Amino acid sequence: MTALHEVAPAKINLGLTLGPTRADGRHELVTVMQPVALCDRVRLTPAGLGAAEDEVHCPGVTGENLATAALRDFRARTGWHGAAVRIDIEKRIPVAAGMAGGSADAAAVLRLAARAAGVRDDRLLREIAAGLGADVPAQVRPRRYLATGAGERLHALPDPAPFGILVVRAPFGLSTGDVFREADRLGLPRSGAALEARSADLAAALAAGSPLAPGDLLLNDLEPAAVSLRPELQWTLDEVRGTGADHALVCGSGPTVIGLFADLELARSAAVALSGREPRPVAVEPWYPFFMPDLTP
Ligand code: ATP
Secondary structure, three states: OOOEEEEEEEEEEEEEEEEEEOOOOOEEEEEEEEEEEEEEEEEEEEOOOOOOOOEEEOOOOOOOOHHHHHHHHHHHHHOOOOOOEEEEEEOOOOOOOOOOHHHHHHHHHHHHHHHHHOOOOHHHHHHHHHHHOOOOHHHHOOOOEEEEOOOOEEEEOOOOOOOEEEEEOOOOOOOHHHHHHHHHHOOOOOOHHHHHHHHHHHHHHHOOOOOOOOHHHOOEOOHHHHHHHOOHHHHHHHHHHHOOOOEEEEOOOOOOEEEEEOOHHHHHHHHHHOOOOOOOOEEEOEOOHHHOOOOOO
16 A cells, blocks of 8 residues: 545535534534535555554644544544554645534545455444544535434435535634534524424425525524624625625534535636635535545556
């Protein structure tokens, strides 16, 4: 083995319905998780001669990396004793932006470790992923999912017809925990019955591969909480609507705002219109399972 490569696509949430808090402290929710073609690059190579421990190198991210935990949990659950490895992560997904970049990297590391160890068991990978975080299981085999539970119960949806996504990052981060706490303070969570109804409506609306559900099913219940913590996000939402987006919403717990367009060209024009913003907005399209490029040099 010289090197194994994986891409780790970011995700957006095409709407999010928030429900009650479960016994484990996590909120129930219903959301459509859509991977997008904005990807970190993740590489696995043998660690240096004499290295006893796995290493993760991820410029731009400080503190313990979720990829380190992924490798550790993979070894513990599979009993894989292969020689120490080195993981290199090239970040392109904005950090702490509500686009699940850390989860995407952790899932990519699980795929890499499985390839290195000769493990072919997606169910096991998803179990390990669930222990790492609510957004990780959906990234083990990225595709469009209807996610329920706390995000860990996944129902695969058909690939959508292409559409355009404008990604507008904020110059600040928002802690996911803070946004959920603010949502509780504002009394935003809905009843379990409302969640079930929303889940059924979304599954029906997207069953035939429609790019987007109708507007009322695209609402993000966390948006008022994110805006309450950072009122300037309301300006960003208005700015994105002003570019002609069919829909503008906060992505997950924010602070990233997304604009949805009929095609990539329209999203690109909107990115140009907002190019004075810092960080500069980008236009992307959905990520499809068949996009996985061969990155072997
Ligand atoms: P969440 O999944 O909680 O919604 P997010 O999508 O907003 O998070 P991430 O980019 O995943 O944001 O980063 C959340 C935090 O996780 C960061 O503050 C960072 O310190 C930590 N982290 C650990 N590993 C990684 C990684 N590989 N990439 C990015 N952040 C990481």
